Amino acid sequence: MDLLLLMIYAGICTGIFKIFKIPLNKWTVPTAILGGFVLVGTLVFLMNYNHPYAKFTKEFFVSVPIVPAVSGIVIEVDVEPNVLIKKGEPLYQIDPVPYELAVERKRAQLADAEQMVEQNRATFEAAESRVVQATADRDRAKQTYDRYRKGAKKGGGQVFSEQAVETRRQNYLGAEAQLGVTKSDLENARLNYESQIDGVDTRVAQLTAELATAEYNLERTTVRAPSDGIATHVALRPGMMAVTLPLRPTMVFVPDQKRQFVGSFWQNSLLRMKEGAEAEISFDSVPGHIFKGEVTQIVPVMSEGDIQSSGNLISARRVAVPGRALAIVELTEESLDDYNLPRGVQGKMAIYSDRVVHVAVMRKILLRMVGWINYVFPVK
Numbered sequence: 369m370d371l372l373l374l375m376i377y378a379g380i381c382t383g384i385f386k387i388f389k390i391p392l393n394k395w396t397v398p399t400a401i402l403g404g405f406v407l408v409g410t411l412v413f414l415m416n417y418n419h420p421y422a423k424f425t426k427e428f429f430v431s432v433p434i435v436p437a438v439s440g441i442v443i444e445v446d447v448e449p450n451v452l453i454k455k456g457e458p459l460y461q462i463d464p465v466p467y468e469l470a471v472e473r474k475r476a477q478l479a480d481a482e483q484m485v486e487q488n489r490a491t492f493e494a495a496e497s498r499v500v501q502a503t504a505d506r507d508r509a510k511q512t513y514d515r516y517r518k519g520a521k522k523g524g525g526q527v528f529s530e531q532a533v534e535t536r537r538q539n540y541l542g543a544e545a546q547l548g549v550t551k552s553d554l555e556n557a558r559l560n561y562e563s564q565i566d567g568v569d570t571r572v573a574q575l576t577a578e579l580a581t582a583e584y585n586l587e588r589t590t591v592r593a594p595s596d597g598i599a600t601h602v603a604l605r606p607g608m609m610a611v612t613l614p615l616r617p618t619m620v621f622v623p624d625q626k627r628q629f630v631g632s633f634w635q636n637s638l639l640r641m642k643e644g645a646e647a648e649i650s651f652d653s654v655p656g657h658i659f660k661g662e663v664t665q666i667v668p669v670m671s672e673g674d675i676q677s678s679g680n681l682i683s684a685r686r687v688a689v690p691g692r693a694l695a696i697v698e699l700t701e702e703s704l705d706d707y708n709l710p711r712g713v714q715g716k717m718a719i720y721s722d723r724v725v726h727v728a729v730m731r732k733i734l735l736r737m738v739g740w741i742n743y744v745f746p747v748k
Contacts, residue, residue, distance in 0.1 A: 418721050425715045434459060434620070436612060441609060442463075444606060445606060447599045452596070452598055459621075460618070464586055470582045478572065499547070513536040591618075596624040599620070604619055629696070637693060647720070650736070650739035655743040659699050661697040663696070664696050664698050
């Protein structure tokens with residue numbers, strides 16, 4: 369841009385010298401040259417300081433690597449490359465047979481567990497009945513033993529012999545032990561029957577969760593679009609193995625999103641850059657046309673100053689690398705969709721502050737001149 373200004377000034381001086389027939393001597397030529405440096409230098413300083421210019425501007429967008437939730441052989445690819453699709457539409461199909469079999473297996477196990485709940489209930493009720501019976505046997509044996517023992521004391525051993533009393537006592541102790549066994553069986557049956565989580569048998573709850581997981585995996589054999597957008601560079605073909613490793617995505621999906629453009633500015637431009645400021649962009653792919661926009665954000669960090677915890681010291685060479693400020697701009701008047709421009713296009717950007725407004729006209733003229741030069745070759 370500085371060269372353009374000097375060329376314009378040189379053309380104006382040449383015209384003045386020709387029209388007014390000013391002689392070329394040691395006074396007029398140095399005056400014109402020095403005046404040009406002072407005038408152009410002042411204008412350039414005011415323009416660059418108050419209306420920052422980004423020689424490098426590029427559109428940035430977010431892409432989503434498609435990694436399947438399950439692994440398997442791809443049997444069908446449904447998506448067409450670079451064609452807009454809606455959220456939830458299928459991208460490709462993984463062989464579902466292993467996952468269908470897993471679902472059927474879990475359903476069978478769940479049905480068996482539900483049947484086991486009824487068996488545990490029946491076992492618990494039978495154990496209760498056995499405890500009632502064992503209690504009655506114990507009480508009857510105790511009564512018999514007490515009758516024999518009292519009779520032996522009253523009769524002096526003539527009514528009931530000592531052997532008979534001992535036999536009844538052993539019967540009573542055996543019934544008491546049997547009652548303990550049946551009570552233990554009842555406790556085990558109760559624990560099996562009443563083992564629940566939120567009112568559901570633990571085994572049934574576990575298999576229900578496993579069945580839900582198997583059904584989820586079966587559903588994920590159809591890989592679907594995460595949002596509205598396009599799948600680009602589709603190289604997936606039937607017969608390939610799709611795995612759940614995040615380092616091996618199967619395709620790249622570009623969601624439908626706002627088009628945002630990032631300009632790279634010198635750090636001294638931060639004094640005049642602010643959100644909401646007017647901006648203009650000249651794209652290399654649309655020569656001679658200026659797109660108006662608005663600054664939506666000044667990125668609050670610069671990657672050149674980023675460090676992370678490690679075992680390495682910071683190199684002085686890294687400290688010496690200059691960082692550039694980034695501004696994000698969104699178009700306000702026109703859409704690039706009317707020009708069929710791919711995402712990621714590049715160009716040049718100018719931001720206009722509310723200081724020294726009359727110099728902004730010069731910045732706009734120079735930006736348009738750069739855009740006209742794009743008809744011949746893009747200026748880098």
